[in-house]
Amino acid sequence: MVIKKVGVIGCGLMGHGIAQVAAQAGFEVIVRESAQEPLDKGLGRIGKSLNKLVEKEKLTREVADASLARLTGTLELADLADCDLVVEAIIEDLAIKSDLYANLGKLCKPETIFATNTSSFPVAEMGAASGRPANMVGLHFFNPVQLMKLVEVVRTPETDEAVYAEAKAFGESVGKVPVAASDTPGFVVNRLLVPYMADAMRMVERGDSTPADVDAGMSLGCGYPMGPFTLTDYVGLDTTLSILEGWHERFPEDPTFVPPQILKDKVAAGKLGRKTGEGFFKWEGDKRA
Ligand code: 3HC
Numbered sequence: 001m002v003i004k005k006v007g008v009i010g011c012g013l014m015g016h017g018i019a020q021v022a023a024q025a026g027f028e029v030i031v032r033e034s035a036q037e038p039l040d041k042g043l044g045r046i047g048k049s050l051n052k053l054v055e056k057e058k059l060t061r062e063v064a065d066a067s068l069a070r071l072t073g074t075l076e077l078a079d080l081a082d083c084d085l086v087v088e089a090i091i092e093d094l095a096i097k098s099d100l101y102a103n104l105g106k107l108c109k110p111e112t113i114f115a116t117n118t119s120s121f122p123v124a125e126m127g128a129a130s131g132r133p134a135n136m137v138g139l140h141f142f143n144p145v146q147l148m149k150l151v152e153v154v155r156t157p158e159t160d161e162a163v164y165a166e167a168k169a170f171g172e173s174v175g176k177v178p179v180a181a182s183d184t185p186g187f188v189v190n191r192l193l194v195p196y197m198a199d200a201m202r203m204v205e206r207g208d209s210t211p212a213d214v215d216a217g218m219s220l221g222c223g224y225p226m227g228p229f230t231l232t233d234y235v236g237l238d239t240t241l242s243i244l245e246g247w248h249e250r251f252p253e254d255p256t257f258v259p260p261q262i263l264k265d266k267v268a269a270g271k272l273g274r275k276t277g278e279g280f281f282k283w284e285g286d287k288r289a
Pocket of ligand 1: 049050052053118119141142143144145146147148190193225226231235239
């Protein structure tokens with residue numbers, strides 16, 4: 001592999017996990033946030049997660065400490081200029097992402113691979129914004145990144161085959177099983193998962209069931225680790241809404257992409273799920289109350 005130094009942009013829900021698994025796998029990692037507070041919060045989360053893994057005997061203290069030592073934080077995008085791979089996990093806003101890729105295209109070395117963790121936007125548009133479409137892939141991880149085994153590796157028609165192979169090898173080296181995905185809305189998993197979550201909300205809107213009963217049904221009847229409402233709380237209601245809104249705007253004729261009113265209402269009320277202590281359910285820290 002040519003990838004040695006990895007830049008991660010965004011140290012939030014997904015970015016901190018991506019930075020952590022890369023550092024655990026032995027890569028030198030530099031993680032960039034836009035302000036000191038989210039950077040400190042994200043690095044703190046990595047520390048807590050590593051401690052948890054040590055506590056559960058999934059990692060030794062030595063490996064956890066060595067992982068932390070391979071990780072540095074920065075507020076400067078220019079510090080990522082010499083990275084072999086940059087994984088972007090910032091807010092799901094295409095205009096903001098495009099601006100970022102335009103800057104990365106100007107400052108990174110020519111061979112840097114650009115990988116977006118977007119859940120729902122066209123990877124090709126970010127490749128075009130960077131001015132280096134052949135170097136652009138999607139690397140879509142799943143939450144919590146530290147525990148979920150999948151990474152979708154997304155190729156656009158412009159992605160160079162060697163770049164794709166390198167990105168896939170990176171996914172494997174951080175302990176994930178890569179699946180190939182085309183640059184279509186939601187790739188493989190979210191294309192199935194998000195409409196299913198929205199359908200569950202429509203079922204409750206119609207008064208046909210309750211979030212608790214739907215979740216019990218899918219957990220106990222199908223063996224899903226979380227029912228759709230717990231999962232929406234876990235992922236974030238704002239994230240789920242922004243995915244649906246983005247698709248609905250681009251594909252207004254598809255009824256499966258229509259954002260349910262109940263979801264819009266909860267987001268407007270600030271009930272964003274686990275991270276705000278309430279979504280469809282109430283939460284105490286990481287556990288449902
Ligand atoms: N780092 C380290 N440890 C962690 C952790 C993390 N990030 N997150 C959880 N753990 C720990 C927990 O603290 C817990 O420890 P404890 O036993 O001491 O309390 C342990 O891992 C196991 O957690 P749980 O007790 O909650 O047990 P589970 O067996 O339920 O495992 C789970 C948790 C893996 C999250 C499981 O519930 C699951 O698979 N849920 C479904 C998640 C899912 O579907 N994710 C995909 C979301 S979609 C997505 O991400 C795409 C995006 O684009 C929208």
